[in-house]
Amino acid sequence: MTSLQVPALSEAGTALCLVCILLVPLSGAGLAIINTGLGRSRSAAHSMLASLCVVAVAALVYFICGFAFQGYLGRPAHILTLAGKGWSWIAAGPLFLQGLKLDGSPDSLAAWLQILSVGLAALIPLGSGADRWRLPAICASTALLAGVTYPVFAHWVWGGGWLAQLGANYGLGRGFVDAGGGSSIQAVGGLTALSIAWIVGPRRGKYSPDGMPTAIPGHNAVQVLLGCVLTLVGWLGLNSAGAILFTGIAPTGTVLVAVNTALSASVAALAAVMITRMRFGKPDASLVANGWVSGLVASSAGCASVTPAAAVFIGLVAGVLITFSVELLEARLAVDDPGGAVSVHAAAGIWGVLALGFVASSGAAGQWLAQLVGIATLLGFVLPLTYGLNWLLDRFLPQRAPLEGERLGMDVYELGASAYPEFVTHTEEFIPR
């Protein structure tokens, strides 16, 4: 079955898909906890509240217009004819999910999965904007992601859009393939995280005047590592549901998906342990956590198309890549990304998409080129779009908190109370006076 056919689900398949989708919120919960643990204690409550607001805004905006723009296989779309071939650019569905029967049909399941997935994508930038991104701006930026950036790209990948049709129209393998959202969820979220990190700039005190970065460690490693466990459970559901609904695998194929997902995360985490131990003498908990999530992210695109051995390879490269990428961004490129969101979600997501083109077990000719076209679209369309939208937003609604917000912490500044009122002293060692 190609990715352009609506999957025919039996009752058992529908039930399995429902269970998998029910697990997806755990991936969001895990990411929220990881982001909070990697930030400062003085912004912990703000981070968790922002996560909740992000999920809520994303779900609402996606309900209003997101699904109308994204669509699903077999639903109406605007088609542009170029050189005799039809290019599906955007869906043409009604707003507010009108006309969609929420009865367990594949398109209703896809809509439900996407309402949760768009929240997951919108949680990712919270990691890069931690400790200085204002709550109103977070909500507005999320609305732009859920209403414009995400649905447009997701239509191209999952809604029968031109990327998915590269195989049928131009003989490029099976077209652009991404079962679990390595591009449409992770890379889109990661590139938005990069845009936010650029627009809000580094935290005060992060860099010395000569550009040397200062270590600002996360405040709760236990929280971060607990979040990793939650993300695994959520990712098993996300990858399995995505593989069933968007690549049309049989429900029994979810065993391969689950094995690949777990293996990729495990190897990536172990690779991060080894690399950080070799480089720093001891394993680094935050980088290992980032490695774990990067393994999950890298597994998403090819979870249903690669062998377990290939999943091990994908996870291994992701785990190694992440340890160097985090350092490169922080130390050399002046990107202050407390949660490692750019490396974990953008870099690992793009790696997973690319790897599928070379190690997919189907071995379809031209698959690697289809994957490259997808990556070029992420860099050449999604990044400028998401940066431009957030830059415009920043003109009307300043995204960065003022100095007072960073000095007090976002908890006290925006919420009026700290997450840990009995335990925390607000040191100002990182704030230049």
Next chain:
Amino acid sequence: MKLAGFLLLLAGWGIVLCAVALLRSAAQRSGFVLAGLGVEVLGLVLAVRSHLVFPTERE
């Protein structure tokens, strides 16, 4: 420099789209897709460099 970087990103994507839509030969198509990606990498480098601003300069 920032604007030039993002324009190069868009231009690279345009090359990739044109290669897919207009070229028939697999070798030509692959070559132009890789060339488009190369242009995008240049754009990304420019965009990154334009954001290499440390706190004292921002203030």
